[in-house]
Amino acid sequence: MKHDIMNELQRIMEQNIADIEQAKAEGQSVIGFYCLYSPTEIAVAADAIPLPLCGTNNNPIAAAEEKLPRNLCPLIKSSFGFAVTDTCPFFQFSDIIIGDTTCDGKKKMFELLSRYKTTHVLQLPQSQDTAMALSLWRSELERFRKIVETQTGVVINDDRLRAAIRLMNRERGARKALMDVNKDKPAPLAGSQLLEILFKAGFLADKKKGISLMEEVIVETKNGAFRSKDLRGGSRKRILLTGVPVGLGSDKVVKIVEQSGADVVAFENCSGYKQAFFVDEKTDPLDALAEQYLATPCSVMSPNNGRFDLLKEMIQEFSADGVIDLTWMACHTYNIEAVRIAEFVQETFGMPILHLETDYAESDTEQLRVRIEAYLEML
Amino acid sequence: MRYAGIDIGSRSIELVVVDDASEVVCSLQADTGFNPMAEAKKLINGVNYDRIIATGYGRNLFEISFEAPTVTEIKAHARGAWTLFPGSQTVLDIGGQDSKAITLFENGKVKKFEMNDRCAAGTGKFLEIMARTLGFKIEVFGTEALLAKNDLSISSMCTVFAESEVTSLIAKGQSRQEIAHGLHTSVIRRAAGMINRVSSEGDIVFTGGVAKNPCITTLLSEKLGRNVRIPDEPEFVGAFGAALLASEID
Numbered sequence: 001m002k003h004d005i006m007n008e009l010q011r012i013m014e015q016n017i018a019d020i021e022q023a024k025a026e027g028q029s030v031i032g033f034y035c036l037y038s039p040t041e042i043a044v045a046a047d048a049i050p051l052p053l054c055g056t057n058n059n060p061i062a063a064a065e066e067k068l069p070r071n072l073c074p075l076i077k078s079s080f081g082f083a084v085t086d087t088c089p090f091f092q093f094s095d096i097i098i099g100d101t102t103c104d105g106k107k108k109m110f111e112l113l114s115r116y117k118t119t120h121v122l123q124l125p126q127s128q129d130t131a132m133a134l135s136l137w138r139s140e141l142e143r144f145r146k147i148v149e150t151q152t153g154v155v156i157n158d159d160r161l162r163a164a165i166r167l168m169n170r171e172r173g174a175r176k177a178l179m180d181v182n183k184d185k186p187a188p189l190a191g192s193q194l195l196e197i198l199f200k201a202g203f204l205a206d207k208k209k210g211i212s213l214m215e216e217v218i219v220e221t222k223n224g225a226f227r228s229k230d231l232r233g234g235s236r237k238r239i240l241l242t243g244v245p246v247g248l249g250s251d252k253v254v255k256i257v258e259q260s261g262a263d264v265v266a267f268e269n270c271s272g273y274k275q276a277f278f279v280d281e282k283t284d285p286l287d288a289l290a291e292q293y294l295a296t297p298c299s300v301m302s303p304n305n306g307r308f309d310l311l312k313e314m315i316q317e318f319s320a321d322g323v324i325d326l327t328w329m330a331c332h333t334y335n336i337e338a339v340r341i342a343e344f345v346q347e348t349f350g351m352p353i354l355h356l357e358t359d360y361a362e363s364d365t366e367q368l369r370v371r372i373e374a375y376l377e378m379l
Numbered sequence: 380m381r382y383a384g385i386d387i388g389s390r391s392i393e394l395v396v397v398d399d400a401s402e403v404v405c406s407l408q409a410d411t412g413f414n415p416m417a418e419a420k421k422l423i424n425g426v427n428y429d430r431i432i433a434t435g436y437g438r439n440l441f442e443i444s445f446e447a448p449t450v451t452e453i454k455a456h457a458r459g460a461w462t463l464f465p466g467s468q469t470v471l472d473i474g475g476q477d478s479k480a481i482t483l484f485e486n487g488k489v490k491k492f493e494m495n496d497r498c499a500a501g502t503g504k505f506l507e508i509m510a511r512t513l514g515f516k517i518e519v520f521g522t523e524a525l526l527a528k529n530d531l532s533i534s535s536m537c538t539v540f541a542e543s544e545v546t547s548l549i550a551k552g553q554s555r556q557e558i559a560h561g562l563h564t565s566v567i568r569r570a571a572g573m574i575n576r577v578s579s580e581g582d583i584v585f586t587g588g589v590a591k592n593p594c595i596t597t598l599l600s601e602k603l604g605r606n607v608r609i610p611d612e613p614e615f616v617g618a619f620g621a622a623l624l625a626s627e628i629d
Contacts, residue, residue, distance in 0.1 A: 298495070377450065
């Protein structure tokens, strides 16, 4: 059954490209996103297709480094590299780009990216708990709504927004339910399998297809279809991965953990559990979106207390034996926050943490393997 | 019963065999060269043992070739140092291409560790290349550096940049010994930072080939104000630890 589903996913992915081409031919717009902070609901409400564009592949980095400094985060370089080399179909499809002023590297990269495609950058506040921050973010979302209205010619009224919120809540609900299957011991899904499904489903223009596929996977995992019994030995240590996002092509740490005989059971990052939120469907839709999205616990926020709360909840619920905190090289905010995260995990759970700083290249695989194996020996 | 540990590092391979009383009955060394498994095979062929554990960079290849279990060099050095110096809680290992600072629980288990990143800054390889740039044999590099009359500061830690810095100092007519001293100080600055991240007090057991360099050990003790303890054969500690771990397998 596992192979059937993975084949089905592959088929849907291929179909998806054709679907998007057709949708564009029929006049639908595509909006490229670079961060979890911008609500995809605003695109969906105007019948536009939201696509995540953060680069997770090492290939275009060399081209990006012709303009960008080498000592910059690989996610930013990869994203920019895909644009300059024009090798990402999803970037090609995008009519406009929405960015946010998250970290320094990204917001300055957007200035250069705008040479390749119309780019709108939303002013994201750097803290979450003040009235000023929320009102600024809400006014930016209002501006975002107007940008999308101009692009699509669709007036985004509250009813449209509410419908989009309901659909995206269903999608996030399916993602959360899928991630939650690994609360079971032993984990029914390998971290690499979970990552692949979440990653690919993110590109699906037809959200309902993604939802039903994830629901199907959940049923199959509960039947034990994804991992054979011997790979689910109860002795495999359960690792929670926190920190920067990972996707196909930037998943080497997940692979090394698995090769070393442990499981990555959950991802506390914006490609994983940070997407497992729910937007209030009853209040003013733009208020609800502003409040929920601004609460995303990314290290660009200061303070970023939400990450500590989320991490604590996840370590408990996923019965983690260990935590690996991953930082992309030159990602200053996650790199510095790692100090407090390590202290927090040690003090709260008496558990050591492994902090890794690396990039998308494979050249340090063996050094990472020593660290990861030594960490697993400690648990 | 005889228990062996083999440490396949980037520069050299060490093999240690212990008996049931954890006494060393045999220790051998070879250059890693370009065919580590052939070298490893040569070493183990002449030795009798009942069980073997591999560690070091070649451990996984050894595991496949000889069906032996493996441990990381972090665990192996910790185990070896803890047995040689009972009660020790901090271990510094500087080998051919990486360096590690490790703290131990009272029972000798690893509590915390730090490791250098992918470049070989501050490791044996760095010292070797710098010695060559200055025309010293690696065996006397430390003793020569200790003869320096003044301290000279080298700011680059990267092998490539440090080499250009050294070249420009030579061009300025600075003494070789002072430049050598400055290079040793730069290695210590990095090692001390690594130790301070894991431990703040107590003796330090210094293992790995670089512990044979007298300038490094002197500067380390001065910089940290802590007692540095050096095993008789520091480069064998990883293999010794692996042999001890082999004797503990159920």
